[in-house]
Amino acid sequence: MKITTKINLLTTVWMLCILMIVNFVVFFLFMKTTVNMEEKVLFQQAEDILRGIDKNLYSSNIELKLNDYITDHSFIRIIQPKNKVVHEVTNDRLLSKKIKGKYTTTKQSQTRLISAENGEEEVLIVRLPIKPGNQLSLEIGERLSGLETRKEILRGILVICTLFATILSLLGGRWLANMIMRPISNMINTMEEIEKSGVPKKITIQNKTRDELYTLANTFNRMIDRIQENLAKQAQFVSDASHELKTPLTVIKSYANLLRRQGLENKDIAEEAIHAIHTEATRIQKMTDTFLDLANLENEKVLEINKIDLVTLCESILKQLKEVYKREILLHFEDNPITIYADELKIKQVIIILLDNAIKYSHDKIEIFLEKNRQQTIIHIKDYGIGIPENELDHIFERFYRVDKARSRETGGSGLGLHIAKRIINLHKGNIKISSKEGLGTNVELFLPNLQRTDS
Missing domain, CATH: 3.30.565.10 (Histidine kinase-like ATPase, C-terminal domain)
Structure with missing residues (x-):
């Protein structure tokens, strides 16, 4: 798998993980905030009911009074200890049947999921004592029908945004990967050219961004400079060494030819030739020793x-x-x-x-x-x-x-x-x-x- 593909996939997966976390947080906060708002409204309704029935608490027509406060898909109950329902008004029999009455001496609320006509539906229930010492509590339950609709809308929005963000992430990841890999690709191409031709070549740096990639390319170019410098020194060394060896070898060859032509008949010429050959051979030996010393020093650390x-x-x-x-x-x-x-x-x-x-x-x-x-x-x-x-x-x-x-x-x-x-x-x-x-x-x-x- 290419590095560009890996970068693209990794950035996209990372973006999806972040989006999933963000979506979860957004959905959770939305539900929490919405339920809290509904809870405040329902508690305010309960306070209004308690004020309205304060003087008619034990009246025979209290249920008629409670009917004035009923809302769509809800129930209102007055409960005695042992969860005995004394009065109840409702316009949603299924809801009333699903939710059992519960007596309480403290102010509390809860949400429940019930099986409704169109699937599961969330219900908000609030309870609070009517008066201290009279052993009665008020219970109000209400379907959060609008909440389900808003939840579906929010889910749809989050899914669409996630898909849109995924597409943008794929495109952005591809662009980012290409931008990151461009100097590396240039380096690879340059290395391949060097491998084929055997000639060191620098990378062309178009944009001096002063980032790690620029540093990488610049370091590569400095390395090429060092290689070219060393190759030049090596070529110069070979040239100079050849030049230094050429003169004594020429002298030795000349005197050897002289001896071959005239032999040892002329004693003076023979002695001169032998002396010259010995001198130049000694010089070559010393020069070779010097070359070896130099080579050892270059490698010695x-x-x-x-x-x-x-x-x-x-x-x-x-x-x-x-x-x-x-x-x-x-x-x-x-x-x-x-x-x-x-x-x-x-x-x-x-x-x-x-x-x-x-x-x-x-x-x-x-x-x-x-x-x-x-x-x-x-x-x-x-x-x-x-x-x-x-x-x-x-x-x-x-x-x-x-x-x-x-x-x-x-x-x-x-x-x-x-x-x-x-x-x-x-x-x-x-x-x-x-x-x-x-x-x-x-x-x-x-x-x-x-x-x-x-x-x-």
């Missing part, structure tokens, strides 16, 4: 958080790099130890990436400053090299972006290091900032929050 002594970690890194590159790298800190809670291997990877860049693009000393305050721990890495042009700073964290492509290719850079570093710092809920002036050097600042445990 859980860090291995442990307590780290940052001073000891930096000293260990500097010892290794100094031995390899023979460069002056200075470490500055005021407190020892400086502890943080982080993933040690990944923080080490970030520091090595930044120091590797500083070593590649500078020839002077490199300085590292460690600082800690209440909120965060800060790592400064400063070099005095070629620097970065100001217009390039906004792009340096992008994948495969290199400021000086020729120089980077010579130094073996893939343009992924800073992107990986930023991703790792983001996983630690931290921040990374780079400031630089061309020809004066570059300053990198890592900000890590001082938390007992960092949730990824």
Whole structure:
């Protein structure tokens, strides 16, 4: 069953339930009000009778006096204890026969249903004592003939109104269901188009109603934006990776062809070819490792958080790099130890990436400053090299972006290091900032929050 049909049926059933309750309340109040009005009229008639027969209560012609107060389809009785009827006047023998007299010492009323000529009919009976101490009570009964007619009219009106309201409810429910389902139907159609074509597509929002359906459609469009952005990044990644691999593969193929043509006869050419092939193969291997690191970081969400002594970690890194590159790298800190809670291997990877860049693009000393305050721990890495042009700073964290492509290719850079570093710092809920002036050097600042445990 379609949702529109369900909505239509549910709204109609709900409306019918409400109408049935309303009809019941209206009918009940109508009957109650009408009977109360008739009851007041009958009690007023009883009071008039008591005043009229007050002085002739024991007269022989009291029934003639009572006849003056009789109305259509009614009876008037004077009753003694043990329900003994002393006097009775009536113009409705069936009514008088159906309703037995009852003596009372209190004012009371009741309604009864009797079997009449045209089916059941409601009768109103009132009773009240005539005088305290004289052991007589007055009883008046009357058919509510007009009430039956009014009841039938009211029933007819309520039935017609219910049918009319049901039709309106069906039409209104259908309109409401179509209005609610329109953006959902558009979304379904768009999804089907995406499924068939494989191309992400947004929903066209015609009316900005700012309701839940608008929010749903808007959320879907934002999701499509994210998908398109990720697809674009994926396509860009494949393109950039292919471009990066193309050059070393071309070099390897060229030297391999050279060896195939000339063999190993020319020792100098053979050594040059072997060296070039080995260099480019090493470069491809490093590039592949970088790609794998990047892919793992994109999918990784859980860090291995442990307590780290940052001073000891930096000293260990500097010892290794100094031995390899023979460069002056200075470490500055005021407190020892400086502890943080982080993933040690990944923080080490970030520091090595930044120091590797500083070593590649500078020839002077490199300085590292460690600082800690209440909120965060800060790592400064400063070099005095070629620097970065100001217009390039906004792009340096992008994948495969290199400021000086020729120089980077010579130094073996893939343009992924800073992107990986930023991703790792983001996983630690931290921040990374780079400031630089061309020809004066570059300053990198890592900000890590001082938390007992960092949730990824």
